[in-house]
Amino acid sequence: MIETTCREAIRQALVDAMTADPSVILIGEEVGIYGGAYGVTKGLIDLFGADRVIDAPISESAIVGAAVGAAMTGLRPVAELMYVDFIGMTMDQLANQAAKSRYMFGGQIGVPMVLRTQGGTGRSAAAQHSQSLEAWVFHTPGLRLVMPATVNDAYHLLRQSLTQPDPVVFIEHKGLYTMKGALDVATPDGAWGQPVVRRQGGDLVILTYSRMLHEALAAAGQLAAQGVEACVIDLRCLNPLDEAPLIEAVKRTGRAMVVTEAAVTGSVASDIAARLSEVCFDWLEEPILRLGGEDIPIPVSPALEKGSIPSADLIRDAALWLVLRKAPPWAA
Amino acid sequence: MTNTAALQRYRTMRRIRSFEERVGELFLKGQSAGSMLHLSIGEEAVVGMTDAMRPGDTFTTHHRGHGVFLGRGADPARMMAEIAGKEDGYCRGKGGSMHIADRALGHLGANAIVGGGIPHVVGAGISCRNAGSGQISVAFFGDGAMSQGILYESMNMAALWRLPVIFCCINNQYGMGTRVDRSAGHCDFPARAEAFGLNAARADGADVEAVHDAAGALTKAARQGRPGYLEIDAYRFFGHARMDKSPYRTPEEEAGGRARDPLGTARARLAAEGIASEADLGGIDGDAAAEMDLALAHAIAATPPALSSMFEDVYAPGTPFPRPQADRLRAILSEGARA
Ligand SMILES: Cc1ncc(C[n+]2csc(CCOP(=O)(O)OP(=O)(O)O)c2C)c(N)n1
Ligand SMILES: [Mg+2]
Numbered sequence: 001m002i003e004t005t006c007r008e009a010i011r012q013a014l015v016d017a018m019t020a021d022p023s024v025i026l027i028g029e030e031v032g033i034y035g036g037a038y039g040v041t042k043g044l045i046d047l048f049g050a051d052r053v054i055d056a057p058i059s060e061s062a063i064v065g066a067a068v069g070a071a072m073t074g075l076r077p078v079a080e081l082m083y084v085d086f087i088g089m090t091m092d093q094l095a096n097q098a099a100k101s102r103y104m105f106g107g108q109i110g111v112p113m114v115l116r117t118q119g120g121t122g123r124s125a126a127a128q129h130s131q132s133l134e135a136w137v138f139h140t141p142g143l144r145l146v147m148p149a150t151v152n153d154a155y156h157l158l159r160q161s162l163t164q165p166d167p168v169v170f171i172e173h174k175g176l177y178t179m180k181g182a183l184d185v186a187t188p189d190g191a192w193g194q195p196v197v198r199r200q201g202g203d204l205v206i207l208t209y210s211r212m213l214h215e216a217l218a219a220a221g222q223l224a225a226q227g228v229e230a231c232v233i234d235l236r237c238l239n240p241l242d243e244a245p246l247i248e249a250v251k252r253t254g255r256a257m258v259v260t261e262a263a264v265t266g267s268v269a270s271d272i273a274a275r276l277s278e279v280c281f282d283w284l285e286e287p288i289l290r291l292g293g294e295d296i297p298i299p300v301s302p303a304l305e306k307g308s309i310p311s312a313d314l315i316r317d318a319a320l321w322l323v324l325r326k327a328p329p330w331a332a
Numbered sequence: 333m334t335n336t337a338a339l340q341r342y343r344t345m346r347r348i349r350s351f352e353e354r355v356g357e358l359f360l361k362g363q364s365a366g367s368m369l370h371l372s373i374g375e376e377a378v379v380g381m382t383d384a385m386r387p388g389d390t391f392t393t394h395h396r397g398h399g400v401f402l403g404r405g406a407d408p409a410r411m412m413a414e415i416a417g418k419e420d421g422y423c424r425g426k427g428g429s430m431h432i433a434d435r436a437l438g439h440l441g442a443n444a445i446v447g448g449g450i451p452h453v454v455g456a457g458i459s460c461r462n463a464g465s466g467q468i469s470v471a472f473f474g475d476g477a478m479s480q481g482i483l484y485e486s487m488n489m490a491a492l493w494r495l496p497v498i499f500c501c502i503n504n505q506y507g508m509g510t511r512v513d514r515s516a517g518h519c520d521f522p523a524r525a526e527a528f529g530l531n532a533a534r535a536d537g538a539d540v541e542a543v544h545d546a547a548g549a550l551t552k553a554a555r556q557g558r559p560g561y562l563e564i565d566a567y568r569f570f571g572h573a574r575m576d577k578s579p580y581r582t583p584e585e586e587a588g589g590r591a592r593d594p595l596g597t598a599r600a601r602l603a604a605e606g607i608a609s610e611a612d613l614g615g616i617d618g619d620a621a622a623e624m625d626l627a628l629a630h631a632i633a634a635t636p637p638a639l640s641s642m643f644e645d646v647y648a649p650g651t652p653f654p655r656p657q658a659d660r661l662r663a664i665l666s667e668g669a670r671a
C-alpha cells in the first residue's frame with residue numbers, strides 16, 4: 001500500500017500492463033516525448049520505446065481508427081484522446097467501427113482496445129475543453145464505459161480494462177490527477193462491473209461517479225453533522241454495471257439521488273434514475289432525484305463554470321429536502 | 333509597399349506583442365479565466381495577411397488567434413476582458429481566449445478544436461460567392477491542423493466550387509511539443525495545397541512585407557474565385573500555453589527561432605530605409621505599451637458576469653432559457669408541488 005496521486009496510479013497501471021503484456025501499445029498526441037498533456041505517460045517512451053509508445057499527429061479520427069485495426073490484429077492498444085471533448089472527431093471510428101465490429105461480423109472480429117481520455121470542469125478551459133460526455137459513449141451498445149474516482153480505482157480499473165475483450169472507454173477527470181490516495185496494487189476496490197459503497201448510511205442513497213464522488217462524500221459529512229446518514233455509492237463502471245446492489249440500497253432507504261457533473265438532460269444519471277425508479281417504485285418514499293450540470297455549454301468565466309455544476313452544498317441541500325423536507329433558502 | 337502602410341503594419345505588430353505580454357501579466361496576477369492562454373508572440377507577421385483583407389471579409393482562427401483578431405481591428409480592452417472572463421468582453425465572459433468572436437469585424441470565431449474553424453470558411457465562401465460581394469473568407473490555423481482530415485475536405489471543396497477562400501497556415505514549427513518534422517512524413521505543405529488545385533505560397537514569417545506581398549496576390553485571385561493557401565513560416569517564441577516551459581527543444585534552437593523576429597526585421601528596415609526615425613519607432617512602441625496597460629487595467633477592473641447569465645445565449649433571444657436545476661428541484665420537492 002502506497003500513498004500516491006491518480007496521475008501516478010494511472011501511469012503505474014500502464015507501466016505494469018505494458019511490462020506484463022508486450023501486445024499493449026499506446027498511441028496518441030503528445031503521449032511520448034512530451035509525456036502526456038497532463039503528464040500521465042511521462043517517461044514511458046524511455047521505458048518501452050517509440051514502437052510501443054507512439055506519438056501521433058493531431059488526427060484523432062485516425063488515431064482511434066488505427067487502434068481499432070491494431071486491436072483487430074492482435075495488439076492491445078491504448079489510444080489516448082487528450083480531451084473527451086475531441087470524441088466528436090472520433091465518433092465514427094468509436095461508435096460505428098470499434099463498437100459494432102464484433103456484432104456486424106457475427107462475432108468473428110473483436111476490438112479489445114482502450115480509449116483513455118479525460119473530461120470535466122475546473123480549469124476554466126471553456127466550452128470545448130471541459131465537458132462530461134460519457135452519455136455519448138453510454139448510449140452506444142458495444143462500448144464499455146469506466147470512470148474512476150479514487151487512486152486505487154484509477155489503477156485497477158485501467159488494469160481490468162486492459163483485460164476486456166471489447167472496447168473500453170476510460171474517462172479520467174482532469175480535476176483528480178493531483179488528488180492523493182492509497183494505492184494497493186494487490187487489491188482492487190471491487191470487481192469489474194461492481195459499484196462500491198464508499199460510505200454507509202440508512203437515510204438515503206447518493207449514487208455517483210468520477211469527481212462528483214468527492215462532492216457527495218463532503219455532502220455526506222455535512223449531513224451527518226445534521227443527523228442524516230447518507231449511503232454513498234460509487235458507480236465506477238457505468239457499463240457493465242451490476243444494478244443489484246443499487247436496487248438493494250434504494251429499496252432499503254426509499255430515498256435516492258443520482259449525481260453527475262454532466263449536463264443532466266439525457267445523462268447517465270437520468271438513465272440510472274429511470275432504471276431504479278422502474279424497479280423500486282413501490283419502495284420509494286420520494287422520487288429519485290437527478291442532480292447534474294446545468295443544460296448549458298461550459299462557460300469560461302470561473303464563477304459561471306463553478307455555478308453550472310453540482311457542489312457539495314447543493315447535494316446537502318437536496319438531501320435535507322428529500323429526507324427531512326427541509327427546504328433550502330434558495331427554494332424560496 | 334507604401335511607407336505609411338509599412339509603418340502601420342509595424343504598429344499593429346507592436347500592439348500585438350504588447351497585448352500578448354499583458355495577457356501573460358493577467359495570468360500572473362491570477363486574473364485570467366484559466367491558464368489556456370496561447371500567445372502569438374513570434375507570429376506577428378500574420379499582419380501581412382490581415383492587412384490584405386478588407387472590411388466585410390470574414391475569418392476564423394485557431395486557439396492562438398489574438399494577433400489575427402487585433403490585426404483585423406479588435407478592441408484590446410474588450411479582448412482582454414474576455415480573456416479575464418468578464419461581462420463586457422467580446423463574448424460576455426462565456427468564451428475566453430480560445431473562443432473570441434466578433435461578427436461585426438467578420439470574426440466568425442476562434443476555436444479550441446484543432447481544425448474546427450476551417451470548414452466554416454468554405455460555407456462563408458459560398459455566402460461571398462453567391463452574394464457576388466467580392467469578399468473573401470480566411471481560415472487561420474496552425475501547422476498542427478495540417479494533420480486533420482477536415483482541412484483536406486475543405487480545400488477540395490474550395491477548389492471544386494471555386495470559392496473566394498484562403499487557407500492561412502501559421503506554421504510556428506510546433507504543435508504543443510511536437511515539431512513539424514515529427515508530425516508529417518513530408519513537410520512541404522504548399523505542395524499539398526497545390527495538389528488540390530489551390531494557389532499556394534510560403535512566406536517568411538520574419539518579414540511582414542514578404543507575407544503581405546504573398547497575401548496580396550493570393551487574396552486578389554481569391555476574390556475572383558481562385559482559392560489559395562498561404563503558409564507563414566514562423567517560430568513559436570514561448571511555450572505552447574502558459575504552463576509549458578518547452579523542455580522538448582533546446583535553448584539553441586529557441587535562440588535561433590527568436591532571432592527571426594518579425595518586429596526586429598520590420599524595425600530595422602523602417603529605420604534603414606529612412607521611413608521612420610528611432611524616435612518615431614520608440615513613440616509607436618510607447619503608445620502600444622500604454623494602450624495595452626489600459627486594456628489590462630480595464631480587464632482587471634471589469635465586472636464578472638451575473639450567475640444567471642449562464643442560461644443566456646444557449647438559444648436565441650426570445651426563446652425560453654434551459655430550465656435551471658434549482659427550478660426543477662423546486663417543482664419536485666416544494667410543498668406546493670406536493671399539495
Ligand atoms: C482536435 C484537437 N486535438 C488536440 C487538441 C489539443 N491541442 C491544442 S493546441 C494543440 C497543438 C496545435 O498546434 P498548431 O495547430 O500548430 O497550433 P499552435 O498551437 O502551434 O499555434 C493541440 C494538440 C485540440 N485542441 N483539438
Ligand atoms: Mg504550431
